[in-house]
Amino acid sequence: MSLQVEELIYAYLNGFFPMADANGEISWYAPDPRAIIPLENYKPSKSLRPVLNRGQFDIRVNQDFRGVMNHCAKPRFEADETWISDEIIDVYCQLNTTGFAHSVEAYENEILVGGLYGVSIGGVFFGESMFHLVSNASKVAFHYLIEILKHRGFVLLDTQFINDNVLRYGAIEIPKDDYEAKLEEAISKKMTFVPSLGALKLAEVMV
Incomplete structure (x- = not known):
């Protein structure tokens, strides 16, 4: 039976998330301790500030959610195994359509060069994965996420x-009981993370 949107939301509400193995089989995880980033x-970083100030990247939200996931699913080095299967991509794209999943994307010359995606429920954002094709692209996307x-x-x-x-973004580990609370x-x-669907510049999001 394929992974369902309702099943996925229920899992997140209870502290679980899915990962696929090399054969595409999906398992559920709820690590103890759990990593969070206090906002x-x-x-x-000092090195990132000049990149932000010169506006090297055009930041958009939810313009190419599937594209971000496809990039995140690619191996980063030889023998790297992805946990993002085609099934996971499809169901998270459904979450995006229904307003529960979002991508923050960095573009250079109208080309997607970095970004991240995650799930948003209530006042929680569950960060999933990020990628970059150009130096600092994912770091800028993460800055705008924050x-x-x-x-x-x-x-x-x-x-x-x-x-x-x-860790470079300030992550800490907390016991599972504390995380669940x-x-x-x-x-x-x-x-609400952003208005539903469409491409939004950060300036439009933050007015």
């Missing part, structure tokens, strides 16, 4: 597992 912990979450009043940014990539409180809030 107040994030500060753009600004959107702050502007919209989100209270929890879940990053699932700790690794060097999320934060999750329960956050999903009770009524937040």
Whole structure:
């Protein structure tokens, strides 16, 4: 039986998320400890600030959600195995259509060169994956993600597992019990990530 949107939302509400193995078989995970990024912990690095100031990338939201997922699913190095199967891409694209999943995208000369995607429920954004084809593209997309979450009043940014990539953004690990308490409180809030569908410049999102 294929993965269903309702099943996926129920899983997120209860602290689980799916990952596919090399054969496409999907398993569910709820790590302990859990990695989150407190929004107040994030500060753009000194090296990123000039990139932000010169506006190197055009930032859009939800213009090419499937394209972002397709890029995230590609191996990053030889022998790398992706956990993003075709089935996962299809069901998350359905989540995007229904307003529960979103992408923040970086463009250069009208070409998608970086971005990220995740799931939004209540006051929680569950970060899933990011990619870049041009240096700093995913970092700029992440910077704008944080600004959107702050502007919209989100209270929890879940990053699932700790690794060097999320550590640079201020990620910490907390016990599963603490995470579940934060999750329960956050999903009770009524937040909107962005107006549904369409391409939006960040300036339009943050007016």
